[in-house]
């Protein structure tokens with residue numbers, strides 16, 4: 001069993017685990033509606049494993065590195081253990097030497113969010129809570145829906161009504177109670193908070209529930225293990241919206257260093273679209289993130305007015321020696337095609353953005369061409385085919401003749 005405590009990332013106060021404990025009392029008293037989450041709690045596991053565990057899905061791995069008492073509480077569906085793909089073709093296209101893609105599109109619901117939902121649903125089972133709710137731009141709620149379905153739990157999703165169709169249909173198929181909110185993700189976030197307080201549901205809201213960050217750290221544990229034959233990763237590029245995936249990845253590398261399994265951690269690069277760039281802008285200017293009321297990128301998963309985990313995210317990226325990069329929508333759309341055609345990995349805009357981010361980071365001189373580079377690809381292209389359609393040319397139908405086939409070949 002992994003015994004642990006919860007520590008405030010702002011003031012350092014520590015708390016024992018209890019089902020209703022989400023944030024720090026003192027710091028959350030300063031919470032503003034619509035602002036970043038104050039008093040985010042970080043899980044500190046007392047005794048981490050002191051050796052590499054090869055089987056990512058094993059009970060030994062999960063109960064060793066994650067704050068759960070019993071792997072039997074995890075939903076009965078495998079999560080994580082996704083491949084780290086070495087890609088010479090994409091490396092050559094971008095002009096770097098050593099490049100890997102961490103293909104998290106292969107999770108059960110098609111995104112990294114499954115890692116967080118797996119742990120949150122396990123904690124709900126431990127606490128004997130039946131209903132779990134989440135606000136989401138789409139993927140987090142879909143992941144919750146999948147994990148809740150596997151575990152036989154009820155789930156409620158608060159999602160902006162204009163989320164991509166595929167995400168809404170996917171979560172409905174899993175049987176979630178969908179509440180499409182006429183408003184932004186930030187409106188959905190606040191409504192979910194109020195509903196959880198009113199009805200006693202367990203809140204999976206990202207950054208608010210400490211286990212969302214903790215669940216996502218398994219991505220870093222896997223990257224560090226999978227790349228060992230090559231040494232270690234020098235730099236990892238991560239798509240950023242609320243700042244939770246990158247904080248989770250930072251936490252994973254930090255835990256490995258604390259366990260004595262890594263001597264140093266990779267630099268983390270926060271990649272954001274120019275039309276939702278609070279965190280990357282703050283990292284580049286050395287200031288604090290401010291809300292972006294115009295957030296409206298083609299990477300819908302990354303559109304946030306105010307990143308909920310801004311404080312911890314900026315702190316952890318800076319501690320890694322990393323930085324922020326900002327890319328344009330047209331480059332994100334082009335990255336979908338470039339990634340898919342050079343690696344076989346089909347990503348949604350928010351996943352493919354890592355490719356555009358690497359090009360920009362190399363151009364900015366933030367990443368060197370001879371470094372060992374990992375791109376986190378966090379969501380499947382099947383979740384937003386309309387976006388991908390904007391970056392390819394569909395041929396017109398032709399008569400079924402060999403002559404036409406010859407004419408059509410590139």
Ligand SMILES: [Zn+2]
Pocket residue numbers: 008009010011012013024025026027028039
């Ligand atoms: Zn605090």
